[in-house]
Amino acid sequence: xxxDAKAPIGDARFQQVGTRxxxxxxxxxxxxxxxxGADQKLPGMLIGRVLRSPHAHARIRSIDAxxxxxxxxxxxxxxxxxxxxxxxxxxxxxxxxxxxxDIVYNVMARGKVLYEGHAVxxxxxxxxxxxxxxxxxxxxxxxPLPHVTDVDAAxxxxxxxxxxxxxxxxxxxxxxxxxxxxxxxxxxLGDVEQGFAEADFVVERDFKTEAAHQGYLEPQACLASxxxxxxxxxxxxxxxxxxxRNACARLLGIDxxxxxVTASEIGGGFGGKTTVFIEPVALALSRKAGRPVRLxxxxxxxxxxxxxxxxxxxxVKAGVTKDGRITAGEAVLKYQGGAxxxxxxxxxxxxxxxxxxxxxxxxxxxxxxxxRPKAAAYRAPGSPMSAYAVESxxxxxxxxxxxxxxxxxxxxxxxxxxxAAYGPKFGPNGLVATLEAARAHDHYQxxxxxxxxxxxxSGFWFNFGGETCVSMNVAGDGTVTLSxxxxxxxxxxAAQCQIAAExxxxxxxxxxxxxADTSSLGYNDTTGxxxxxxxxxxxxxQAARAIIEDLCGRxxxxxxxxxxxxxxxxGAARPASxxxxxxxxxxxxxxxxxxxxxxxxxxxxxxINAEGAGISFGTHIADVEVDVxxxxxxxTRYTVIQDAGKAIHPGYVExxxxxxxxQGIGWALNEEYIYGEDGRLQNPGFxxxxxxVASDVPMIDTVIVEVPNPGHPYGVRGVGETPIVPPLAAxxxxxxxxTGVRMTTLPMSPPRVLQALDEAKDVPAEGGAEGSEG
Amino acid sequence: xxxxxxxxxxxxxxxxxxxxxxxLLDVLRDRLAxxxxxEGCGSGDCGACSVMLDGRLVCSCLVLxxxxxxxDIETIEGMADGKGLHPLQRHFLEQAALQCGxxxxxxxxxxxxxxxRDPEPSETEVRYWLAGNLCRCTGYDKIVRAVLSAAxxxxxx
Numbered sequence: 001x002x003x004d005a006k007a008p009i010g011d012a013r014f015q016q017v018g019t020r021x022x023x024x025x026x027x028x029x030x031x032x033x034x035x036x037g038a039d040q041k042l043p044g045m046l047i048g049r050v051l052r053s054p055h056a057h058a059r060i061r062s063i064d065a066x067x068x069x070x071x072x073x074x075x076x077x078x079x080x081x082x083x084x085x086x087x088x089x090x091x092x093x094x095x096x097x098x099x100x101x102d103i104v105y106n107v108m109a110r111g112k113v114l115y116e117g118h119a120v121x122x123x124x125x126x127x128x129x130x131x132x133x134x135x136x137x138x139x140x141x142x143x144p145l146p147h148v149t150d151v152d153a154a155x156x157x158x159x160x161x162x163x164x165x166x167x168x169x170x171x172x173x174x175x176x177x178x179x180x181x182x183x184x185x186x187x188x189l190g191d192v193e194q195g196f197a198e199a200d201f202v203v204e205r206d207f208k209t210e211a212a213h214q215g216y217l218e219p220q221a222c223l224a225s226x227x228x229x230x231x232x233x234x235x236x237x238x239x240x241x242x243x244x245r246n247a248c249a250r251l252l253g254i255d256x257x258x259x260x261v262t263a264s265e266i267g268g269g270f271g272g273k274t275t276v277f278i279e280p281v282a283l284a285l286s287r288k289a290g291r292p293v294r295l296x297x298x299x300x301x302x303x304x305x306x307x308x309x310x311x312x313x314x315x316v317k318a319g320v321t322k323d324g325r326i327t328a329g330e331a332v333l334k335y336q337g338g339a340x341x342x343x344x345x346x347x348x349x350x351x352x353x354x355x356x357x358x359x360x361x362x363x364x365x366x367x368x369x370x371x372r373p374k375a376a377a378y379r380a381p382g383s384p385m386s387a388y389a390v391e392s393x394x395x396x397x398x399x400x401x402x403x404x405x406x407x408x409x410x411x412x413x414x415x416x417x418x419x420a421a422y423g424p425k426f427g428p429n430g431l432v433a434t435l436e437a438a439r440a441h442d443h444y445q446x447x448x449x450x451x452x453x454x455x456x457x458s459g460f461w462f463n464f465g466g467e468t469c470v471s472m473n474v475a476g477d478g479t480v481t482l483s484x485x486x487x488x489x490x491x492x493x494a495a496q497c498q499i500a501a502e503x504x505x506x507x508x509x510x511x512x513x514x515x516a517d518t519s520s521l522g523y524n525d526t527t528g529x530x531x532x533x534x535x536x537x538x539x540x541x542q543a544a545r546a547i548i549e550d551l552c553g554r555x556x557x558x559x560x561x562x563x564x565x566x567x568x569x570x571g572a573a574r575p576a577s578x579x580x581x582x583x584x585x586x587x588x589x590x591x592x593x594x595x596x597x598x599x600x601x602x603x604x605x606x607x608i609n610a611e612g613a614g615i616s617f618g619t620h621i622a623d624v625e626v627d628v629x630x631x632x633x634x635x636t637r638y639t640v641i642q643d644a645g646k647a648i649h650p651g652y653v654e655x656x657x658x659x660x661x662x663q664g665i666g667w668a669l670n671e672e673y674i675y676g677e678d679g680r681l682q683n684p685g686f687x688x689x690x691x692x693v694a695s696d697v698p699m700i701d702t703v704i705v706e707v708p709n710p711g712h713p714y715g716v717r718g719v720g721e722t723p724i725v726p727p728l729a730a731x732x733x734x735x736x737x738x739t740g741v742r743m744t745t746l747p748m749s750p751p752r753v754l755q756a757l758d759e760a761k762d763v764p765a766e767g768g769a770e771g772s773e774g
Numbered sequence: 775x776x777x778x779x780x781x782x783x784x785x786x787x788x789x790x791x792x793x794x795x796x797x798l799l800d801v802l803r804d805r806l807a808x809x810x811x812x813e814g815c816g817s818g819d820c821g822a823c824s825v826m827l828d829g830r831l832v833c834s835c836l837v838l839x840x841x842x843x844x845x846d847i848e849t850i851e852g853m854a855d856g857k858g859l860h861p862l863q864r865h866f867l868e869q870a871a872l873q874c875g876x877x878x879x880x881x882x883x884x885x886x887x888x889x890x891r892d893p894e895p896s897e898t899e900v901r902y903w904l905a906g907n908l909c910r911c912t913g914y915d916k917i918v919r920a921v922l923s924a925a926x927x928x929x930x931x
Contacts, residue, residue: 022867029875030863032810032850036876039809129793215910217814217822218876267812267876268910299815490873490911651870655912659873662913686819686908694901694914 016502017714020651023494024512025265034265037221037237038296045223046075046124048285048295049131050278051138052305053113053120056147056371056679057160060111060120060140067137068123073130076288077138078281079121080110083251102340104251106374107280113142114162114339115371116680117304119277124285124293147371147679151313151336154180154370162339162369182341183367187349189421195328195360199319201400206315207389209728209746210672211336213308214378215663215691218267219299220306224282225292230254232286234261236279239269239487240526244279245518251280252287259283262517263487270663271377272307274526303684308673309378310335310343314389316352320397326412328360329353333386336368337375343367344375344382347462350422351725352386354460355431355617356394356412361421371679377528379660380461380721384667384728388746391457391729395736405456405733406439406619414460414617430643430707430717431458431617437703438619443639451625452636453738458619459725463718464529465610468536469522472500472543474602478589480504482540483516485524486532490659490720491652495533496540498648499714503544505571506588522607530718533648534709535610541713546604551591554598559583612711616718618642620661620726624734631754633669633735639701645709645717653719658700660723666692667724668731672747781842783808784852792839799823799834801842802849810850810879814908821907824880824887825849831887833906850879853886861931862886865924866917873911881907885921893929897922 028034065077086101104110109118121138125131146160153159161178168175170184196202222236232254238244241263249256266273282295297306313334319327331352337343345365353361363386398405413435418426438444438456448454471483482500486492493513500511525531548568555573556563559582567576572585595602623637640657647653670690674682683689708715728746735753736742741760745752776791783806790805797816802808802825811834814820818833825834826848853860862885865871872878881904888895888903895903900921901914909917 020870023870025875026867026872027859027863029872029878030850030859030866030882031854032808032879034875035809036812038813039803041807129795216874216876217820217908217910218812218874219814265876266874267814268874270910296813299817299820491870649870651916652873655870655873655916658913658915659911660913663910685817686815687817691908691910692914693905693908694918695898695905697914699897699918700913700915 014502016498016508017646017648018650019498020649021494021498021508023491024497025488025493036218036267037264040223040235040264042223042225042292045292045294046126046289047128047131048122048124048282048293049135050119050281050301051121051135052301053109053116053118055113055142055144056116056149057145058113058142059145060109060113061143062141063121064139065121067139068134071130071134071137073126074123074134075126075291076124076285077121078284078288080108082284082288083108083280084253085110100250102342103247103276106340107251107277115373117301117373119281119305122281122285124289149370149372149675149679151311151334151368151370154336154368155334155366162371166369180369181366182369185346185349185365187363187421188361189358189419190360192328192330192360192362196319198321198327200322201397202317202319203393203396203400204315204317205393205744207392207744209312209385209388211308211311211372212378212667212671213303213689214270214272214376216268216270216272219297219302220273220278221296222279222282223292223294224286226283226287228290230258232259232283234259234279234283235264236261237264237266237273239266239273239489239528241487241518242485242523243526244276247276248280248283252283260517260519263515266487266489269489270379271381271528274377274528277306299686300684303689304681305373307376307378308373309381310337310375310385311673312336312385314386316389316393318393318397320401322401324401324403324408324411326356326358326397329356329358329390331363331386331389333363334366334368335382336370336372338372339369340374341367341369342375344377346382348382348386351383351460352390353421355414355458357414357418358421363421379663379724383459383461383725384664387457387459387725388728388732391726392732392742395455395733396742406435409458410435426615428707428710429615429617430705433705433707434458434617434619434641434643437641437705438621441621441639441641441703443621443637443701448623449625451738453624453734453736455622455730455733455737456619457726457729457733458617459722461530461616461722461725463534463613463616464531465535465613466525466529466531467523467609468539469524469605469607470536470539470543471521471605472547472603474547474588474592476592478587478592480506480511482511482513483520484513484536485516485521486527486536487515489527490655491649492532492536495648495652496536499537499540500544503541504547504588505569530616530720531613534613534712534716534718537648537716538610538712539606539608542606542608543604546606547602550602554591555586558598614645614709614711614717616643616722618722618726620730622727622730622734624731624738626735626738626753628757631750631757633748633753635665635697635731637698639703640723641703641705642719642722643705643707643717644719645712646706646715647704648716650704653704654702656719657702657723661700661727662692662697664724664727665697665731668728668746668748670747670749777840779840779843781844782846784848794838794840796839797835798837798839798842801839802834808849808851812876812879814876821884822877822880824883824907826883826887831884850883853882860886861924861927862921865920869916869920869923871912871916871920877907877909881909881917889925889928893925895925
């Protein structure tokens with residue numbers, strides 16, 4: 001039997017897909033057995049700690065570690081001298097397109113520290129106390145330099161310069177003076193001037209958003225063990241152990257295959273665990289000390305030296321006709337990505353107007369550096385900010401022409417065939433379906449109480465496929481082990497077991513999925529980009545179909561009929577007509593028992609670079625109540641509607657919707673990096689960097705829309721990232737509805753809301769339509 | 775100078791040595807290999823290290839090891855009774871109330887403490903009781919539902 005590994009499978013045939021089984025790693029996680037990054041030990045293990053810069057920007061005149069090295073119990077000290085000075089900008093294949101040079105400079109400061117918290121040295125000692133004491137004995141002579149943390153200030157000609165060799169790319173001719181602008185980019189479709197001339201109303205606004213941290217509950221943690229023969233083992237919490245392996249091997253100058261990385265259970269990532277920070281340091285310490293080294297970040301270090309996302313300064317202009325046609329959209333996006341190039345401004349620019357079918361679009365983006373920690377990917381990197389600005393302006397357009405905001409979106413929504421400003425023509429997608437579901441949802445009709453307001457917003461994410469391998473092995477009793485190479489951050493193993501069981505026609509409980517180490521499978525891209533359910537699912541399907549093809553061949557030999565005359569149905573090989581009924585079906589367990597006599601072990605595998613990831617859209621409805629005395633905004637009701645293509649495990653799809661929405665609510669209302677005049681982060685802890693708690697939010701209603709992705713056999717689209725895109729604007733639009741005040745700065749924390757309400761009192765009310773007539 | 779401490783952990787008599795500045799969380803994790811309690815912040819803000827100390831819900835990162843002398847400690851490792859999962863554990867699994875799972879032990883210990891004193895909490899009471907436990911993955915919806923449904927099942931039992 002020839003199997004098409006890409007053949008679609010209809011809904012009627014699904015036995016497992018769409019159900020909600022308990023995850024295979026579940027019991028370990030509710031009993032405390034599951035081993036996360038900091039939960040592993042080795043004999044002779046040392047404790048590592050990192051010395052970090054107290055300055056936002058300073059030249060390192062010298063580092064004297066001799067006193068620390070002499071301290072009893074200290075086994076190794078490393079500085080930048082223990083890492084190669086990489087001069088080229090060679091890019092690593094990881095989600096955020098980082099260059100190796102920047103990675104090594106970020107891992108251990110060289111010449112200058114670029115932000116408060118930048119690592120300058122590390123020690124490994126026999127106890128945490130000794131390690132801590134050793135850090136205080138390392139003498140670093142700093143020459144403090146002027147610093148800049150605000151994105152607009154960093155772009156000024158007189159701003160302190162972080163990198164003397166940073167000459168803005170993307171402008172002609174290349175500037176002859178260095179600046180903090182790493183890159184200028186532009187995305188253009190049509191002619192915006194023509195578009196604005198067609199408009200009856202034009203609205204333009206400036207926006208600013210503060211940096212938000214991914215806020216994963218598990219700080220970065222790893223355990224490194226370097227052996228005398230140059231082979232090394234690394235245990236760490238990461239979204240991508242293959243990219244960790246590749247980066248660490250390069251930074252340590254060893255063969256990639258000599259380093260085996262095992263991904264621990266991972267306590268959240270959201271993009272923040274797609275790069276390396278402490279892992280190369282722990283390996284370098286272990287190599288120097290000749291003993292295993294455990295290195296775990298404190299929460300304070302997580303805030304000061306990992307993540308967060310960009311802070312931004314944005315300008316958006318859009319025009320609309322009286323009958324509701326959006327004629328043009330224009331934006332200037334300035335994203336500060338911390339001390340190194342690589343803010344997600346390009347994705348912000350590409351996605352800014354992606355929800356709309358527009359003839360005229362122009363987006364200019366600036367990738368800006370400042371004295372802050374290097375930005376890491378955060379769930380739909382770059383998109384929530386530009387969506388906040390664009391969706392706020394679209395709300396204003398709707399008000400200007402007194403049209404329902406969902407109606408305006410429906411009139412202008414991107415559809416199949418829409419030419420996106422960033423290049424592609426969209427295939428089948430679910431935006432219109434989410435907007436229609438929102439309009440029909442009882443939430444949208446429900447009455448509001450006093451002081452309450454309602455907002456809607458849509459969001460987009462590209463989704464991704466990428467390099468993926470899986471291996472599927474059938475045991476002697478017919479049960480199956482599935483090895484995947486992507487850390488499971490929210491139920492992946494359950495979804496992959498469902499897919500394997502679906503294909504093989506066996507029970508869900510007969511498959512166990514594990515996350516294999518880097519020596520067990522070929523390269524796998526990182527868990528991120530909303531790629532795992534899609535791409536790993538596709539590989540799992542192919543591996544299962546390879547097994548089925550093999551077994552149908554074995555059955556044909558046993559029965560002495562043509563392989564084309566064997567079909568696989570309901571978990572067994574069966575003779576097809578005209579031999580139907582001539583032989584008893586052979587189940588997976590039957591084949592497993594007879595494996596030795598029919599060709600040996602039964603296994604299937606798949607190595608792909610998955611193409612065909614389907615784009616993703618969602619629409620959110622938010623109700624808020626604003627306390628005009630305190631400025632506190634409370635979310636009173638919230639609904640997420642998103643296209644999943646096909647939901648494998650609806651419980652975990654809903655979980656992605658709910659979790660992303662609440663992260664977005666936190667970003668909208670409370671979360672921000674607060675810097676003092678000294679360039680130091682003032683709120684590096686969960687008390688003062690306040691992520692939402694259970695009492696801050698209501699139940700999050702969800703609607704799963706399923707518009708199949710033609711690029712996947714089941715129609716799956718990634719779902720993880722899109723849910724964080726709409727909330728910033730949905731909440732801001734609700735605040736506008738509740739108070740009449742347009743909040744153009746995030747977060748909408750109580751002091752900012754109070755100030756905006758006060759300022760609005762001094763200005764005579766203009767009514768709903770604030771747009772200028774075009 | 776190490777201190778000798780005698781305690782009860784999950785019903786078993788346990789003795790350990792620890793430094794005066796070591797937290798109970800460090801002792802549980804590093805000296806007793808009970809790594810189910812997690813350190814998310816070390817400052818009592820996230821609840822991932824929640825344990826019961828003489829029947830009272832505490833953040834074990836805010837308790838010193840020597841303070842455990844003569845006390846009764848219950849951790850996540852003691853929640854399943856050997857015959858099966860606690861209803862809270864089961865409902866968390868059945869309702870997909872965890873994604874990454876790092877906060878789950880703390881939530882379960884805290885939720886059990888709530889149900890031990892109030893078998894029929896309202897949604898609002900559950901939300902405020904669990905406000906000391908941070909979860910970044912779920913948005914709390916499924917956690918709150920799991921606690922409410924486990925409570926309902928336990929009342930019927």
